[in-house]
Amino acid sequence: MFIENVLEITSLANMIDPEKIRLYLSLFKDLKLSDLMQLISMAKTLHLAAGETYIKEGTLTSKLAYIKKGLIRGYTVKENGEEATILIRWEDQFAASHDNIILRRPSRLTYQAVEDTTLLELDYDAAQKIFDKNPRFAEARNFFILNMLADSLARVEAFILLTPEERYKRLLKDKPAVVERIPDKYIATMLGITPVSLSRIRKRIVKGKKH
Amino acid sequence: MFIENVLEITSLANMIDPEKIRLYLSLFKDLKLSDLMQLISMAKTLHLAAGETYIKEGTLTSKLAYIKKGLIRGYTVKENGEEATILIRWEDQFAASHDNIILRRPSRLTYQAVEDTTLLELDYDAAQKIFDKNPRFAEARNFFILNMLADSLARVEAFILLTPEERYKRLLKDKPAVVERIPDKYIATMLGITPVSLSRIRKRIVKGKKH
DNA sequence: CGGGGTGATTAACAAAAGTTAATTAATGCT
DNA sequence: AGCATTAATTAACTTTTGTTAATCACCCCG
Numbered sequence: 043m044f045i046e047n048v049l050e051i052t053s054l055a056n057m058i059d060p061e062k063i064r065l066y067l068s069l070f071k072d073l074k075l076s077d078l079m080q081l082i083s084m085a086k087t088l089h090l091a092a093g094e095t096y097i098k099e100g101t102l103t104s105k106l107a108y109i110k111k112g113l114i115r116g117y118t119v120k121e122n123g124e125e126a127t128i129l130i131r132w133e134d135q136f137a138a139s140h141d142n143i144i145l146r147r148p149s150r151l152t153y154q155a156v157e158d159t160t161l162l163e164l165d166y167d168a169a170q171k172i173f174d175k176n177p178r179f180a181e182a183r184n185f186f187i188l189n190m191l192a193d194s195l196a197r198v199e200a201f202i203l204l205t206p207e208e209r210y211k212r213l214l215k216d217k218p219a220v221v222e223r224i225p226d227k228y229i230a231t232m233l234g235i236t237p238v239s240l241s242r243i244r245k246r247i248v249k250g251k252k253h
Numbered sequence: 254m255f256i257e258n259v260l261e262i263t264s265l266a267n268m269i270d271p272e273k274i275r276l277y278l279s280l281f282k283d284l285k286l287s288d289l290m291q292l293i294s295m296a297k298t299l300h301l302a303a304g305e306t307y308i309k310e311g312t313l314t315s316k317l318a319y320i321k322k323g324l325i326r327g328y329t330v331k332e333n334g335e336e337a338t339i340l341i342r343w344e345d346q347f348a349a350s351h352d353n354i355i356l357r358r359p360s361r362l363t364y365q366a367v368e369d370t371t372l373l374e375l376d377y378d379a380a381q382k383i384f385d386k387n388p389r390f391a392e393a394r395n396f397f398i399l400n401m402l403a404d405s406l407a408r409v410e411a412f413i414l415l416t417p418e419e420r421y422k423r424l425l426k427d428k429p430a431v432v433e434r435i436p437d438k439y440i441a442t443m444l445g446i447t448p449v450s451l452s453r454i455r456k457r458i459v460k461g462k463k464h
Numbered sequence: 465c466g467g468g469g470t471g472a473t474t475a476a477c478a479a480a481a482g483t484t485a486a487t488t489a490a491t492g493c494t
Numbered sequence: 495a496g497c498a499t500t501a502a503t504t505a506a507c508t509t510t511t512g513t514t515a516a517t518c519a520c521c522c523c524g
Contacts, residue, residue, distance in 0.1 A: 144403050192355050194405035201412040202445050234413050239481050450511055
C-alpha cells in the first residue's frame with residue numbers, strides 16, 4: 043500500500059521527456075521516508091466525473107492535484123460568452139490554478155474534467171513546508187517549474203513562428219494521443235483559432251496528403 | 254563603491270511591479286555580505302554598441318547578464334531568411350539565453366543590443382553555487398523564475414484570447430516606454446504579425462480615435 | 465546639402481481566418 | 495434501438511492578415 047503510493051508519486055516523471063526520467067528519479071532517491079510519508083498522508087484521493095468542475099473561476103485556493111487518471115482542461119469565458127480552452131493536463135501531470143499558486147490571486151480559469159478523472163490532491167502551502175525542509179523536494183519542485191517555463195516559452199515561440207496549420211501539425215506529431223482524447227473545439231482554441239478554422243485546416247491537410 | 258554595487262543589484266527589483274518591491278527587497282535583507290560581495294566580484298561590466306550581438310544562435314554558454322542600461326532583443330532567423338524578434342529585455346532585467354540556462358542546450362536565439370547597452374555579466378553556474386549556499390538567494394531566484402513563468406503564461410493567454418490589434422493596444426498601455434524605444438518591426442513580430450500588418454493596425458487605431 | 469540606408473507606410477492582390485448559420489456526424493442516455 | 499444533444503463540417507460572406515513591391519519619411523555621415 044505504501045509502496046503503491048510511492049510508485050504513484052514517482053510515476054509523475056512521465057510528464058517529462060522519456061530521456062529525462064532517469065535524471066528525474068534521481069531527484070527523489072535521497073528523500074527521507076518520513077517526509078515522503080507525510081506528503082502522501084496529506085494527499086487525498088478524489089474523483090471527478092466527466093464534465094465536472096474542479097476549480098471555478100474566481101476561486102482562491104491552494105489546491106495542487108496530481109492526476110492519476112483522466113484529463114482536465116483550463117478554460118475561460120470570453121465577453122461574447124464563448125469558452126476558450128487555455129491548457130490541458132492529463133495523467134502524471136499536476137493540475138493547479140496558476141493564478142492561485144504562482145500569483146496568489148483568484149483563478150481566472152475554470153478547471154474542468156474532460157474525462158472521468160482521479161486526482162491526488164495536496165494543499166500547496168502545507169506541501170511547501172515539507173519541500174523547504176528537504177532539499178531534494180526543493181530540487182524537484184524547481185525542476186518542474188523550469189519545465190513549465192520551458193514549455194510556456196516554447197508555446198510563445200510557436201505562436202510567433204508558426205502558422206495555425208503548422209501549430210496543429212506539430213501538436214499532432216508531438217501529442218497524437220492527446221489530440222484524440224479531447225474534442226477538436228478545445229484543440230482549436232488552444233491553438234488560437236476557431237473550431238471552424240481548425241476544421242478547414244484538417245480538410246486542407248487531408249487534401250494535401252493525396253498523391 | 255561597494256554600496257553603489259549593492260544598489261545596482263537591488264535595483265533589479267524594478268523589473269517587478271512597483272507594489273512588489275517591498276516584498277522583493279525583503280528577500281535580500283538577510284544576505285551574508287560575504288556572499289553578496291562574492292557575487293558582485295564575479296560580475297564583470299561590459300558594453301555593447303547598438304546593433305552588436307551578445308549571444309549568437311548556436312552558442313552554449315552560461316552567461317547571465319543584468320542590464321544596467323540599454324535594451325536587448327532575442328531573435329531567430331526563419332527559413333525564409335527573415336528575422337523574428339521573440340523577446341526584449343531592458344534595464345534592471347536579466348538577459349540570458351533560455352536554452353542555455355534552462356535547457357542547457359545551444360541557444361536558438363541571437364541576442365543583440367538594440368541600443369548602446371551596459372551589462373553586468375555573471376556566470377550562471379558559478380552564481381548558482383552561491384545561490385544554493387544562501388537560502389535568500391535561492392528564494393530570490395525562485396521568485397524571478399516564477400515571475401518569468403507568470404509572464405510567459407500571460408503571453409500565451411494573450412495569443413489565445415486577443416486579436417493582434419488588441420495585443421498591440423495592450424502593449425501600448427502596459428509598456429508605452431518600450432514601444433517608443435524599439436522599431437515597430439520588432440514589435441510586430443513579437444505580437445505574431447508582420448510589420449505591414451502592424452502598420453495597418455496603427456492606421457485603424459488612429460482612424461477609430463477620431464470623433 | 466545630398467545621397468545612402470533603414471524603417472514605415474501604402475497599394476494591390478492572394479490566402480487565411482472570423483462569423484453566422486445550416487447540415488451532417490457522432491455521442492450519450494434511457 | 496431510438497431520440498436528444500453535442501460536435502464537426504460545410505457554405506457564404508466579411509474581415510484581417512500575408513506577400514510583394516513601390517513609395518515616403520527620416521536620419522546619419524561625409
